[in-house]
Amino acid sequence: MTLGPKQAWDPEQYARNARFVAVLALPVVALLAPQPGERIVDLGCGDGELTAQITALGCRVVGVDASAEMVAAACARGLDARQLDAEELQLSEELAGWCDAVFTNAVLHWVRDPARALEGVRRALRPGGRFVGEFGGEGNVATIRTALDEALARRGLSVPSPWYLPAPEAFGALLEEAGFAVTHLERIQRPTLLPGDVSGWLETFGGPYTAALPESERPALLAELVETLRPALCDAEGRWWADYVRIRFAAERR
Ligand code: BEZ
16 A cells, blocks of 8 residues: 655644544543553554543553654643654564553554554553554545545646545454454444634645645645535535544454
């Protein structure tokens, strides 16, 4: 699989445009069912919003994230967060066999090599440990992706998808191959209310696409996309919805 360019993260912009990501993850935390005293890695912890919530339940939580800026934001709220890519977990000797559970929300669709990421998660878990999470699945933000592809094509540009968005069956098979027993696997159509129009979403998550254009041309691209997407994503009350499709899963290390 070839995924497109990587994304840069800005904690303030993320808090402004994407706080809904953590708010909507509460059912995933419920599926994790963290028990006081458990040792948990929050894979792709971002600014630590969910790391803090799981810590408050009495768990010993280590957040890991590829973004130095996000790790700094998580550490600034007193959390134990370390800079580590989701695909580099197997390089951590310190975390090997340490975890009762690995939790991940809205991260796996960014990985370039999912099999490698799962290998690292398995290595971090004790035998019988749980891997629980949610991420974008097949069809996720399809309307937005099509509009981005078409807008770039009008400019003679093409960007390979930066996102891993598998069908649940394919992800379940990958988990089994990686040495997990799948205990929960669900595809969820979840139209997601955005805090403003789609330009905030595009600024926060669309970096791999907008980076194909010189900075001076990006505002015009965003304005054009807002108008292209308005009929599909903006309702009669002026609220904007992103066409999210999630894979929610739980698995145990064999
Ligand atoms: C998601 O959470 O599904 C997502 C976020 C940004 C880009 C693509 C997908």
